[in-house]
Amino acid sequence: MSHDPNCLFCKIAAGQIPAAKVYEDDELLAFKDIHPAAPVHLLVIPKAHIASLADADASHAPLLGRMLALAPKLALEQGASNGFRVVINTGHDGGQEIHHLHLHVMGGPRPWKHG
Ligand code: AMP
């Protein structure tokens, strides 16, 4: 499994840096975003280092599918029972700051938005 020793999310996947994990299996890890932008804000990552969605190709389709399929399950478990957003910031112009593929899952009540 590819691992970039300078990558923060590789270090989290390897257990070298702590994270508030909410899900883990052989190839995926999900944990709480350290600066949540919503009441529920999770990050779903592959344990293998893939720098961004721009580095994924058709061979990654099953992995990407499993990442996406995990989102509603975790959103519900974490209390986002009324909807959520899924975002993959990609590359410089996409606002990506951590260069290890990750899917943001953001949900939970947003009273400031809906009154
Ligand atoms: P992006 O801009 O899509 O690359 O998002 C990176 C996200 O990683 C941001 O929302 C950060 O708050 C989050 N983040 C950075 N460091 C950590 C960390 N150590 N544990 C959890 N989330 C982190």
Ligand code: ZN
């Ligand atoms: Zn990495």
